[in-house]
Amino acid sequence: MLSVILATRNRASALPRVLRAFAALQAPEGGWRLVVVDNGSTDTTAEVLARYATRLPLVVLKEARPGKNRALNTALPALAGDLAVFTDDDVLPAADWLVRLRAAALAQPQALMFGGSVALEWPEPPPRWLRPEVLPFSVLYAQNLRASGPCGPHEIFGPNMALRSVVFTAGLRFAEGVGPDETNPRYAMGSETELLRRLGEAGHQGWFCAEAALRHLVRPAQMTEAWVLARGFRYGSGAGLGHAGALLRGPRLAGLPAALALRLAAYGVVAPLARLLPAGALRLRLRWRERELAGIAATLREANTHSSGRLACT
Numbered sequence: 001m002l003s004v005i006l007a008t009r010n011r012a013s014a015l016p017r018v019l020r021a022f023a024a025l026q027a028p029e030g031g032w033r034l035v036v037v038d039n040g041s042t043d044t045t046a047e048v049l050a051r052y053a054t055r056l057p058l059v060v061l062k063e064a065r066p067g068k069n070r071a072l073n074t075a076l077p078a079l080a081g082d083l084a085v086f087t088d089d090d091v092l093p094a095a096d097w098l099v100r101l102r103a104a105a106l107a108q109p110q111a112l113m114f115g116g117s118v119a120l121e122w123p124e125p126p127p128r129w130l131r132p133e134v135l136p137f138s139v140l141y142a143q144n145l146r147a148s149g150p151c152g153p154h155e156i157f158g159p160n161m162a163l164r165s166v167v168f169t170a171g172l173r174f175a176e177g178v179g180p181d182e183t184n185p186r187y188a189m190g191s192e193t194e195l196l197r198r199l200g201e202a203g204h205q206g207w208f209c210a211e212a213a214l215r216h217l218v219r220p221a222q223m224t225e226a227w228v229l230a231r232g233f234r235y236g237s238g239a240g241l242g243h244a245g246a247l248l249r250g251p252r253l254a255g256l257p258a259a260l261a262l263r264l265a266a267y268g269v270v271a272p273l274a275r276l277l278p279a280g281a282l283r284l285r286l287r288w289r290e291r292e293l294a295g296i297a298a299t300l301r302e303a304n305t306h307s308s309g310r311l312a313c314t
Contacts, residue, residue: 001030001081002102003165007063007071008089009039009182012048014217019048021092023055028102033057035078036089037071040064067181068191069174076168085162086192092121093214100212101162112164112204113196115156116212118144123220127279130223134281135288139235140228142216151208153196159216161192167199178241185230188299190238225284232288236295240303256297264293 004022008015022034034056038045040063049060063074072086083105085098094100097116104114120143137143142157172195179191200206221227253261271290277283 002028002032002083002085002098002162003035003079003081004032004085004087004098005035005037005072005075005079006087006089007037007039007068007075008041008045009066009071010041010043010045011089012041012043012045015045015048015089016051018089018091018217019052019056023052024095025093026096026099028098029106030081030102031057032098033059033080035059035061035075037061037063037075039068039071040066066183067176067179069176069179072174072191073176076173079165079168082165083162084165084168086158087161087214088159088216090217090219091118091159091214092217094212097212097214100209104207104209104212105162105164108207110205111150111207112167113153113156113199113206114162114212115144115151115206115208116160116162116214117146117210118142118157118160119213119215120218121215122218122223124223126218126223129225129279129281129284130228131281134284135228140231141218141222146208146210148208148210151206153200153206154193155208156192156196156206158192160212160214161196163199172198178238186237186295186298187234188237188241188295189231189234190241193238194241225279225287228284229287229291232291233295233298236292236297237299238295239292240296240299256300260293260297260300264290264297267293 036049036058038049038060049058052058059078061074061078063071083102085101087093101114101116120137120141138157142159144157144160146155174191175194178188178194181187251258256264267286267290271287274283274286
């Protein structure tokens with residue numbers, strides 16, 4: 001038995017396509033269950049899920065507090081079996097997806113973490129300025145295409161990730177201050193990455209199974225420069241969170257690491273000028289870099305504030 005876990009919020013219009021793909025999955029050895037956490041939806045998500053109750057081995061839970069990681073933690077007590085597979089509410093898995101993950105878990109007993117291929121499905125051809133040579137699609141859309149074999153935690157992405165359930169029975173939980181939160185457009189990226197990093201630092205091994213494949217649906221709104229730049233800020237926030245300890249050591253300038261403060265100041269001048277350029281690779285790279293640095297700086301300033309607060313209380 002294995003369990004598939006996903007969180008969803010206000011995706012009633014797109015969810016049926018995803019659930020139809022799950023209903024077409026081949027059952028892995030030992031069977032499976034699908035645990036869906038409705039993360040405070042205000043649309044007809046509950047009704048959509050109810051329509052699939054007889055077509056899927058479905059368990060529906062509710063978590064009113066916004067935040068993907070809160071929803072995932074709510075799902076953990078409902079896990080059944082020895083393998084927990086995590087994904088998103090905007091994916092189309094191949095029919096043999098779970099069969100392949102189960103086979104990888106059986107064939108690689110030394111591995112605790114597993115990843116699979118993530119290809120992209122576009123609603124229409126992307127604009128010319130939105131290309132993987134300009135910005136990595138791994139960061140923008142979680143694209144993950146590589147060969148099977150041993151992998152580190154940074155090579156496993158949230159839409160296609162599996163962990164042996166023993167880590168959760170031992171008490172491991174997702175960090176609830178990280179990851180998607182529709183009530184906070186400036187949330188720090190790195191929902192699953194933060195947890196995988198902890199496992200990697202503890203010495204656990206990963207395995208990438210390229211044959212365990214799914215497609216990640218790109219939405220029209222995710223093909224706009226505004227969305228891409230907001231993603232850059234969140235990416236920087238997550239990077240700052242993951243490396244705050246190291247970044248905050250050394251000389252400071254305006255409360256930030258000196259090198260970061262100088263780069264941020266430079267891009268703060270260049271990025272507004274880049275807006276005058278026509279849409280293209282140079283404009284996007286300059287504006288993205290400014291947003292990424294701003295995200296790192298915002299996280300470090302918050303870390304500084306919390307650290308100062310703790311010192312003041314001692």
